[in-house]
Amino acid sequence: MEFLKNKSGISKQNKMIAIGFGLLSLVFIILMASSKSFFDWTFLRHQNVLSWWLRPLSLIPFCYFAYKRNPMGISVTIFLLLTSMAWFPVPSEVNEQVKGFLNVEKDYLTSTWTLGKILVSSMVPLTMGFLCAALWKRNLKWGIFVLVVIAFAKILWSITEAGNDGASILVPAIGGLVICIAVVYYGFKRAEKRKAQ
Structure with missing residues (x-):
């Protein structure tokens, strides 16, 4: 049974599911921080580079649901993005650069949280929020700009913090960015063309 929609056109059911997956994302973060x-x-499984490719590619459904103004889809995608680091089995062999980079990430997450570290880390939800807002407003140029900022901010942080080991994310980050931009651009133009017909 479909719930009544409010003035925004978003059903109560959609909002409730969005809140539910938002809470599940919070539970995952709390588990990562407390256990x-x-x-x-989780980090043993994150050694599988398939999860490194999946994370930037998960921005495609995020962009789609932002464009469709669908909070449920956005919330589900964020939950899947967060948990995707644990989806794949531990690889039998792990590249030394991958190990080194993940050790830096683990040390970063488990060391003392200073004000500067909180401010740097807050860029992740902020840029995701900007990406969502840009596509919610159907602004393709700003959406692509934010995608580029997200990718290069991750690359810059990785190389600054992990040096040569940080370079291990270059291929998934840039490859994922190119695929994301191509799919988002094509999907946006196709949707706008349909609306114009």
């Missing part, structure tokens, strides 16, 4: 065994279990 060392869960944290280590």
